[in-house]
Amino acid sequence: MSLISALLQDLSDARATNYLTVVAATLIVFDHLITIQQEVDLIWRSPRNLTSFLYICNRYCTLTVIVVSLSYMFRTSVSDKSCVQKPNFLLA
Secondary structure, three states: OOHHHHHHHHHHHHHHHHHHHHHHHHHHHHHHHHHHHHHHHHHHOOOOOHHHHHHHHHHHHHHHHHHHHHHHHOOOOOOHHHHHOOOHHHOO
16 A cells, blocks of 8 residues: 555545544534433432432533534644643543
């Protein structure tokens, strides 16, 4: 495989990854919007316990990570310095 074909394949893979990340983010936001009333009724109006805490952490930590990831993905200027400053939890 030549260097140019390898670079073109990497570019194609990166583009597909970006598209799929946007699709996943859209589905998660859609899920949040259509289930917000159930969440309010079942989680926020009920007594606090471990289950509700885990639900809230799972729901909103996921959304936060996706928003941060999308903000890095769609930056117009990427430099070596910005890559080094990326939070460690996004490197996985």
